[in-house]
Amino acid sequence: MTHDKSSLIVMTGATSGLGLEAARSLVERQNVHLIIGARAPERADALRTGVPTDRLTVFRLDTSSLASVHTFANAVHEKRGSRLISALGMNAGMLGGDRLQLTEAGVEQTFATNCLGHVALADQLRNALAPGAIVLMTASQSHNPADRLTKLLGYRGAIFPNAESVVRGKLDESAGPAQASRDRYATSKLCCLLWTFAMARLTQGEDIRFLAYDPGAVPATQLARNLDFSSRIGWERLLPLAVPVLSSFTTPQASGRSLARLLANPEVAPQTGQYLDHRLQAATLWPKARCTAWQNDLLNVCAGLTKS
Numbered sequence: 648m649t650h651d652k653s654s655l656i657v658m659t660g661a662t663s664g665l666g667l668e669a670a671r672s673l674v675e676r677q678n679v680h681l682i683i684g685a686r687a688p689e690r691a692d693a694l695r696t697g698v699p700t701d702r703l704t705v706f707r708l709d710t711s712s713l714a715s716v717h718t719f720a721n722a723v724h725e726k727r728g729s730r731l732i733s734a735l736g737m738n739a740g741m742l743g744g745d746r747l748q749l750t751e752a753g754v755e756q757t758f759a760t761n762c763l764g765h766v767a768l769a770d771q772l773r774n775a776l777a778p779g780a781i782v783l784m785t786a787s788q789s790h791n792p793a794d795r796l797t798k799l800l801g802y803r804g805a806i807f808p809n810a811e812s813v814v815r816g817k818l819d820e821s822a823g824p825a826q827a828s829r830d831r832y833a834t835s836k837l838c839c840l841l842w843t844f845a846m847a848r849l850t851q852g853e854d855i856r857f858l859a860y861d862p863g864a865v866p867a868t869q870l871a872r873n874l875d876f877s878s879r880i881g882w883e884r885l886l887p888l889a890v891p892v893l894s895s896f897t898t899p900q901a902s903g904r905s906l907a908r909l910l911a912n913p914e915v916a917p918q919t920g921q922y923l924d925h926r927l928q929a930a931t932l933w934p935k936a937r938c939t940a941w942q943n944d945l946l947n948v949c950a951g952l953t954k955s
């Protein structure tokens with residue numbers, strides 16, 4: 648299916664970094680109506696210039712809150728009327744600070760924001776997906792213990808004792824605060840992959856594609872906002888200087904454009920269950936992300952949390 652006529656695309660994480668660039672690229676397309684979920688809707692103002700109001704809608708959404716996800720999903724349903732959603736891009740993400748933080752529901756904040764809220768959102772929009780729809784999670788190479796680049800940035804891969812421990816943020820109690828924060832992030836991204844591949848497996852034969860996106864290393868975004876001053880300066884000011892000489896690094900603009908292509912041009916990713924990088928090639932994957940026992944454990948725990 649091509650979405651040439653008119654595409655209704657729902658996206659999270661479109662107010663800064665590579666998601667903002669993806670959204671810019673999407674609203675430039677005449678045939679796209681974009682619905683954005685944003686914690687602070689005014690942060691989407693940068694997108695509005697020159698875009699007819701009937702092609703961009705912004706509703707409040709905090710992906711770390713299941714109540715907020717529910718309200719957002721209802722608003723999307725009301726707005727879309729009988730139109731079906733051609734793509735759902737779940738790009739919102741955060742890297743927490745040194746302290747373990749739990750949501751009101753007792754869920755570790757990074758996992759709640761990056762994974763659980765999106766799982767609930769996809770579930771609540773599922774019956775409104777068009778034939779051939781794309782459901783895409785933004786993941787990260789930090790999930791992979793063998794990834795050399797993210798090791799240089801202080802990651803050591805995901806830690807998955809079991810899904811319940813991930814939900815509570817109990818990964819490696821001997822880790823120092825900075826390491827623990829990176830562990831929580833990497834693990835939340837593994838969970839995004841486990842969920843994507845589980846859904847692809849469970850919906851084989853259905854006309855819907857579950858995909859994951861690895862944006863590459865994209866300094867200059869606001870992802871480091873909760874880190875200490877020197878890490879933040881490194882991420883926002885120094886590492887961007889290295890982008891032209893390091894092939895694994897890319898810019899928010901380039902990575903965002905690839906994300907937009909995945910969402911708006913379904914022919915780019917013809918099969919469900921793929922994990923694509925910012926060049927739209929197969930991304931390197933930690934084989935454990937395909938572990939069905941881990942996937943099922945995660946699905947069960949998420950189902951318990953989202954249905955309670």
Ligand SMILES: NC(=O)c1ccc[n+]([C@@H]2O[C@H](COP(=O)([O-])OP(=O)(O)OC[C@H]3O[C@@H](n4cnc5c(N)ncnc54)[C@H](OP(=O)(O)O)[C@@H]3O)[C@@H](O)[C@H]2O)c1
Nearest residue numbers: 660661662663664665709710739740787864865868869870
């Ligand atoms: N930059 C990289 O190198 C890199 C590498 C791998 C993966 N990623 C992933 O790429 C995605 C985009 O990251 P980025 O680097 O562009 O970072 P960013 O500039 O910090 O953008 C993050 C986006 O997520 C939104 N967000 C965060 N928490 C949210 C919440 N609770 N509810 C709703 N929206 C929320 C932010 O909204 P606000 O405007 O309200 O803050 C923002 O739009 C994330 O999923 C990140 O994990 C990034």
